[in-house]
Amino acid sequence: MVLMIASASIGGTLQYGYNLAIMNAPTTFIQSFINETFLERWDVQLEEYQVTLVWTIIVSIFSLGGFAGALIAGPMTIRFGRKKCLLLNNIFLMTAALLALTSRTARSFEMIMISRVLVGINAGISMNVQPMYFGESAPKHLRGAISLSSAVFTAFGVVLGQVVGLREILGSEPCWQYLLASNAIPGLIQLLTLPWFPESPRYLLIDRGDKEACINALRRLRGCEVQSSELDEILQEQAETKGMRASHPWELFTDRSVRWQLISVMIISSAMQLCGNDSIYFYASYVFKEAGISDDKIQYATIGTGTCEFTALCLLHFAFFKN
Structure with a gap:
């Protein structure tokens, strides 16, 4: 069960936090790229507020993609199942990583925008499907704590993105396109590991009506014979939802x-x-710059914000398990 949580989260909600964080480090580099692109294409030198406007669109369009992903997550889980939905979700991610990686060579900041929409869709789907997958696969007494692990991995993704975005790693001017495309690595890890784990037992029984597959999935997840009470609970839910369609x-x-x-x-x-x-x-760079923090220290102050959230969620998660 622990390995399944790690596999689903690495390519799931971790991506949400990671893609939030990696856009902060290359702020000045991408803004320069936008200005250079306009100058090459139309011989126009953008003013500072115009560059900021384009940059803001690139950053915030991630949320629009997340909204779209959240809307299609429900139909996808019903048609493909929870596990397969998470695997198919990597199509958006890999396409986004490819666009981000080649945007500099293609001299196209529009490719970065499209990439951000696609990673937003990926995040919107994973933020909805992953807790559903965990909640339906976890034992009843651990369901709340395991579902909360989605938030822990989101916070971990933020810290990881901030660390990878350090100038000493990928946050330098020659490497910003590799930083934006580095989200493909967690996705690849999920593609290699998640197929080895079972589908949601509730999906197998309630949506597909496959009792034998449900029992096999429960047996693999629990590492022992299936308790009749747990199977009876799913059968009761199946009976209550029989003939009902998804709202x-x-x-x-x-x-x-x-x-x-x-x-x-x-x-x-x-x-x-x-x-x-x-x-x-x-916009951590803007916030800390206005606060008077020197440019060479901003990246370390940013890591501090992510670490605080990650620590708080880890303590909360520990309290859930302890209770």
Whole structure:
């Protein structure tokens, strides 16, 4: 189970945090690239605010891709299953890495924009599918703690991206395109390891109606014979959902039985996104520069922000397991 969590997370929610962080280090280099591209194509020297505008679009369009990924995650999990969905999700990632890697040679900042949309789609899918995969595969008494590991790997991805983005590694002017394409490595690790692990037992029984495959998946995940109580729980869920179709997102707003759950999720999720946490990672260079930190120290201060979040989530995760 631990190996499955690591495999799914490395190519899953870790990518979300990683792709948040790696855009900060090459800020000045990509801005120079944008200016040079405009000068070569149209003999136009952009003003500072214009370069900042293009850069802001490149950074923030990641969120638009995430929105699209979140919308298609549900249909993908029903059609392909949880594990296969995570594997197919790497198509977006590998395409994005290829575009980012070749953008400098092609002299095209638009390729970086498209790359950011694609990694956003990848993040949107993984942020929805991975907790679902964990929750459906974990033992009941560990379900909450294992689902929380998605957030831990996100924070770890942020720290990893900040470390890889150091000038001593890939955060230098000659290497920024390799930094943007380095997210292909975790994706490749997932492609090589995740196929060895079973599909979600609940998906196998409830969506596909394959009881034998469900039992085999449970046996592999638990490392022992399947307890009848756990199988009975899934069978009961199958009976309750028999004949029901998957709801569309807009139908949730008219379903009174889930109204308060939906309101709670919306408020909490909005608070997480509007608290400014992601903005710090996206625009850390600007924030710390305005705070008076010298340019050569900003990259180390940025790592400190990611480390604080990662440490806090690790402590919270430990508390979940302890309880």
